[in-house]
Each structure stands twice: as C-alpha cells, then as structure tokens.
Amino acid sequence: MNLPATGRRVLVSGASRGLGRAVAHAFAANGDRVAVHYNSRRTEAGSTLASLPGEGHVLVGGDVSDPAGARRVAEEAFAGLGGVDVLVNNAAVNVRHPLPETPYEEWAAQWQQHAAVNLLATANLSHLAGRRMIEQGTGGRIVNVGSRGAFRGEPDHPAYGATKAAVHALGQSLAVSLGPYGIGVASVAPGFFETERVAARLEGAEGAAIRAQSPFGRVADAEEIAAAVRWLASPEAEWASGTVLDVNGASYLRT
Numbered sequence: 001m002n003l004p005a006t007g008r009r010v011l012v013s014g015a016s017r018g019l020g021r022a023v024a025h026a027f028a029a030n031g032d033r034v035a036v037h038y039n040s041r042r043t044e045a046g047s048t049l050a051s052l053p054g055e056g057h058v059l060v061g062g063d064v065s066d067p068a069g070a071r072r073v074a075e076e077a078f079a080g081l082g083g084v085d086v087l088v089n090n091a092a093v094n095v096r097h098p099l100p101e102t103p104y105e106e107w108a109a110q111w112q113q114h115a116a117v118n119l120l121a122t123a124n125l126s127h128l129a130g131r132r133m134i135e136q137g138t139g140g141r142i143v144n145v146g147s148r149g150a151f152r153g154e155p156d157h158p159a160y161g162a163t164k165a166a167v168h169a170l171g172q173s174l175a176v177s178l179g180p181y182g183i184g185v186a187s188v189a190p191g192f193f194e195t196e197r198v199a200a201r202l203e204g205a206e207g208a209a210i211r212a213q214s215p216f217g218r219v220a221d222a223e224e225i226a227a228a229v230r231w232l233a234s235p236e237a238e239w240a241s242g243t244v245l246d247v248n249g250a251s252y253l254r255t
Helices: 018-029 042-051 067-081 104-136 158-181 196-202 204-211 222-232 235-240
Strands: 009-012 033-038 058-061 086-089 140-145 183-190 244-247
Touching: 009 018, 009 067, 018 033, 018 042, 018 086, 018 222, 033 042, 033 067, 042 058, 058 067, 067 104, 086 104, 104 140, 104 158, 104 183, 140 158, 140 222, 158 183, 158 244, 183 222, 183 235, 196 204, 222 235, 222 244
Parallel strands: 009 033, 009 086, 033 058, 086 140, 140 183, 183 244
Antiparallel strands: none
C-alpha cells in the first residue's frame, strides 16, 4: 500500500481545543491537510483552523454521538479533503459520576452519554473512514485516543474508564480486520496531561498529587501526546498496528 509520509488527508474529531488542537497542529506541521471537527465550540474550532500551518484545511461541525451526525461529519470531511488517509478518534466526554454519591437517573444518563461519544462515535467514524480507505486502495491509519484509566480504574469517572477500555479493544479488533487492506489501527493511552479543561485540577494540593504520580514530577503537555499520535499514523508505524501505546510518564506501569 502507498501511504504517503506527508500531504495526507486527516480527520481529527474533537479538535476545537486541547489535545485535538495539538493533534491537528502536529499533522499540519507535517505537511498534511486536516479536517478540524467540532460539535458545539465553533469559535474555538475556527481559531484552531486559522492557526494551522499550510493550506487546504477544512472545518466540519456536527454531533458524532448520533450515527447520522457522524455520517454527515465524515462525508463533509471527505468531500473537503478529497478523501481520507488518517482518522484520529479524539472526541470524548469525561464527567465525574462516582457511584456512592450519584443518583441513579444521573448515573444512567452519564453512562449513555459516555458510551455514545467515547465508544459509539469512535466505532462509527472508524467504519466510515475505514470503508473509504478500502475504496481508495492506498491504505491508511486509524488512531484512537484511549486512556491510562482503562487499566488502573477510574472510581470517580467509571464510565470514562470503561468506555476507553472498550476503545482499546475496538482498535485491536479493527487492526486485525483492516490489516489486509494496508490500514493500521492503534491507540494511545495517555496519563494526565495539561489542557484548558483540567487546568483548575492542577492547582494546589490536588495538582501536586497529580504531578507526583509520575517519577518525572510533572504531567504531560498535549503536544507530547500528539507526537505519539502522529507517529502511530506514520508509514513507519505499520508494525505497531494493534498496539495500545502507554504515554503516561511511568505514572502507571502494566505487564
């Protein structure tokens, strides 16, 4: 398969800010063209788009947790880019809902939302992009953003941890399914990394405790995670298909 090292067509879900923005920048800086997806943060997504180096990038909006919405987003991205070579499934929700203090109705709603965004949107976008890559006949890459929480447990965010574990499993299943078409599928499992959304948690005693989880005494920045995503999407990373790559600064070690 002839997957180029640059000039690729890349769809990044959830790219209005944070890690998605860093991933979009990493690919654009590599000479790729990026479809920047957003759901509700249109202004922030526009800022991401405007800041990308290079030309030919596009903005696509829609609710990927809805199957019809995911189809519209994918089709708009493919039309804007002229196809797709790389899909990065980054869109996610992570809302606190510990069982002992969460009413049942809220608990059930959180599980529905986490499953719809974190898992089902990933599955549906992967189907849409994977089928398009097969039709193109030039191979491709799908990279899923998972989480360290899939392995160590998330008592305050159980649906997040569970759906990220399912994302890892989905990626491994698709790696076997799509390998014959030259399509590599892999996941990254980040530890704690700094974004606008979690900035408040990095203050005071909680922030010190979070930093102490790693022997480096810090958390990652989004660019470090984005660099791992970009490598997994590269032609050189074909043999890493099926992997779940820990990017957590030795804050959680699994065997």
